[in-house]
Amino acid sequence: MFNAERLKIARQRRKLSGKKLADLAGITPVTVSKIENGHQPESYVVERLSNALRYPREFFFLVSPDVLDADTVSFRSLKKMGAAERDASLAAGSLGIALYDWIDARFNLPRPDLIDLSKERTRPESAARLLRQHWSLGERPIGNVLKLLESKGVRILSLSENTSNVDAYSFWRNDRPYIFLNQEKTAERSVFDSAHELAHLVLHHHAGAKSDRDAESQADQFASAFLMPEADVLNAAAHISTANQIVAKKSRWKVSAMALAYRLHKLDVLSDWNHRSICIELGKMGYRSGEPLGIDRETSTVLAKVLTVLWGKRLTKRDIARDLAVPLEEIETLIFGLTDPAPIPARGGSLSLANK
Template structure:
């Protein structure tokens, strides 16, 4: 319950505005206030009147409870974005603030539900500030052994991560320039996978790439201060790890019995990895030389496979399931209803549904239709 004299939390105003992708000027214009007024509210220098606050809440379309909640901050260190250099600061800002909502949902759910414990290998034997290709290959072997994968394909990397205590969210990136991102959190890592590219192979690689960042780059606390060259190095390292994890060197080499493009197309069904990634891995391991690699990429271009590969619409895209199950558990036997989950977490319905991989409209409170009872009068007319 929100007390009448309770004050808003200024940080919540800014978070909600940034999630909606609005500048201070844009929000001020929409609610009929000055830029200075909104700025003062966000800085805590002034308190909006109740009527003003209601106008802001309606415009931002967040539960009223959100603006009065004190949440525990769990994000530590850096947020690694798997994105092109052209991604805007605004888009990163939107995704970062969405990730805060994800944390609020998870914190709410874990009050009632016990999630799998974090299960990552001990990396103390590795020099975590100096990763070369050999040490990355060794790391991937270590992870595969620790998780009991042997040399088998990883058919569903999202399920694998969730079983080992990594929290995974599906998220609308609103930009084709962002594929995924990860964060270090107190207790466990969060990995966010974009919904915008419906490709199982792409999602497998994105997820493995983010695991690589979590394991190798925890010592980097601010990605933004890296030079372009330093950023390229850590991206190469995460890519190498993803390739090695998904396509273990010896096992993958044994399956490459031809260097024809049609063979790699067939291998995609087995390894659940993109054709382009397999070609790169084959060249990386010396299975094919640079000339053959270039020739195969040209063939992919001729057959228009670079943007959409064969089987992209056939192989099922792996999706997170644990948070979805958590919400359903709360709704079972009316332990919580939809309105309680939204108001108690403070997170808008649309974001709970998206981040917990629920169908749109799942958290709409179901209307209960009035029931009628047939009354039979057995008395005879007088």
């Protein structure tokens, strides 16, 4: 039976309105509307829709996918985001869930090890300290944030939406936490986004960011404290008073120059006047819109290991795409553009082939 929800997902991934899809497929907008409302299309119509959307025909006849509700997803830039951008990102989330269901059926992945502070009204800085304590991180900088989160059971996938309006988002599904990161951002911004979304998972849990008008501010405060713990910042950067010093030191915590300046201001290392002056100078140096001296981008360790193990079994990304009946480009978009075989050796750790 043709699945209307899958037609919506494919249309949303292509950022097409019903009318535009109808034009591309050579059918009427009324026909598209009827199909999305459950009317079973004729075979030639299915073929036209498949060709117009560049999705395999089989995709539209699989079981209903997980459909994400925008009210339970922690979009960061909802006010800037158009409906098409929002829907495309949510549709990517549905495909990401399907991808991880495929992986979960074949691999033993780390179990989620987060804390739920959604009912505690815990201050963001205190929440960051509590999670650091829970994970025995102490006050040291985190070497690889994505690797840490994945080791704690967070499913991390990438977005390549070709827009600056989509930063990142997160949600819980079947007690498994997910984070999606837009690769259009700088590497430093992506690290901060991952910590920001971690805050939503810990502080707001299943409620989504809309549950509290201050949720975004809380997540930023959490991310700043989680990435740049107070004791370490004061020990390593209490002497900083210039923009050049910030640029030289920011790589210690893998954050942007502006994020470090803000953290130093909040910790009273920088006065109001000094903070403003440094931000102006950083802006002139190009650090307001980017990171001229940037770090290497983090990527998924789990997905890299999965690809390596699959390569040893003569399986590739194309096999995953075929099993899920999605275009190969959708898989590549979700897995940080990792190649076959992945460069990370699949040995050690808690990732192994399941005996199924």
